[in-house]
Amino acid sequence: MPDSVDPLDLALIRATQAGLPLVPEPYAAVAAELGLTETEVMARLAAMQARGVLRRIAAVPNHYRLGWRxxxxxxxxxxxxxxxxxxxxxxxxxxxxxxxxxxxxxxxxxxxxxxxxxxxxxxxxxxxxxxxxxxxxxxxxxxxxxxxxxxxxxxxxxxxxxxx
Structure with a gap:
């Protein structure tokens, strides 16, 4: 892991690596789990993306289940x-x-x-x-x-x- 990743960044990566929670406010749910604010979670994710620690944050659809065969x-x-x-x-x-x-x-x-x-x-x-x-x-x-x-x-x- 790069030196630019602190323990809180690692905790955030672990909390989101399997996907964001499927709730109306997923960043707020992750924030509550980690004892942060929603704004802090989004800012940390954006900063890690800007530093190249995270490549992207995106939905990964199952095209078949959506009817795209x-x-x-x-x-x-x-x-x-x-x-x-x-x-x-x-x-x-x-x-x-x-x-x-x-x-x-x-x-x-x-x-x-x-x-x-x-x-x-x-x-x-x-x-x-x-x-x-x-x-x-x-x-x-x-x-x-x-x-x-x-x-x-x-x-x-x-x-x-x-x-x-």
Missing amino acids: ANGMTVWDVDDARIDTLGARVGALPFVSHCYRRPRRLPHWPYNLFAMVHARSRADAAPQVAAIAALLGDACRAHDVLWSTRVLKKTGLRLPPTDR
Whole structure:
């Protein structure tokens, strides 16, 4: 753990690492558990995020339970000279949940841009994939869609309890 994390930060991380309480005021509930104010909890979380201790605070939905059964990681072979500009544009599309650049693994894996799309069916996802292809235009040499077949465990780092 970085030096910039004090014991109260660690307690806050442990109290929230499995998720915020599902109550109307989750930060107030965590604050009560730790003997802090809601404002202190939110300020500490924001400070840890600003220092890079926490990457993000976000909901992690189960797309299948929400009815989104066609979850596809679209993979694209995009011209390296244009990938940063085009990747930012793809990532800004309202139907793309996340988008990132990765190195190619030639000769078997030519793809360097990844963008996740979600839809109720593969047929409903087809216009999304087509929209990305149109946006990339001639900078894209090839693409594919890797369809999810099951929900994988989505968890981050879990700190051990303090009683160890």
